[in-house]
Amino acid sequence: MVMNTYNSDEWQGWMRAALNGDAGLYRKLLAAVRPWLLSYFRRRLYGSECEDLVQMTLLSLHEKRHTYDVSAPFMPWIAAIARNKLIDYVRKAGRHVHVELDEAMGVDDGLRPELAARDVQVLLSQLPKDQARVIGLHKLNELSVEETAAATGKSASAVKVIVHRGLKKLQGLVGLKGGTNE
Structure with missing residues (x-):
């Protein structure tokens, strides 16, 4: 079952387990993070490129998983990867990005x-x-x-x-x- 909201503590546990070789929890983590990433990008971009960014971010998560500090919270780590992918995409495409100017911005994103x-x-x-x-x-x-x-x-x-x-x-x-x- 895919989650509609995120549970940072649970995801952090799954990431730790994945780093210890639990492939099942790693797949579960990737499936759970996907809707959050899609929402993250849809709030910032218009159009169909959101799905591509989700895939690029998941690939980057996979490639950089060894850099994750298991004692650190998971959400800021994945949010930073997503943010960097968004910035790279916007710079490369020369596109405009939708930036929310809301005090609550970042709280929902798991950003500090x-x-x-x-x-x-x-x-x-x-x-x-x-x-x-x-x-x-x-x-x-x-x-x-x-x-x-x-x-x-x-x-x-x-x-x-x-x-x-x-x-x-x-x-x-x-x-x-x-x-x-x-």
Whole structure:
């Protein structure tokens, strides 16, 4: 029976057993992970490429299974593989990806908040330092425009322009329509 939801603890146990040679639990794990992967990709891409990405991710899981740390949670490991396959696919295809801007994003995916925070920092590091600082204060630290202006010595209108241009640049970096890489 294929599961509609994931059970990270159970999957972690199955992965441990698979690494110890239990082929039956390994097949069961692959069958159980498949619907989760399909859902993961369908929430981010439109079209028929989701099934291909599921297959590529399962193949990658198989090829990299020896790298799995049995003391670590399974979900972040498989989610990282899926995320990397998605990024590779989007870059190669030059396609746009659907990115959810929801506070709960990552919780359903089994991703830890620190992974999202790291991704944000990687993106911000691609902006000029002053622009990244203003966006960080206003959007991440949730300072008002006026508070951000006071903290940076800029006018409120300058903060608005810096944030707007920076967010457009970030959209371009992740391949969202309307963004710019300039």
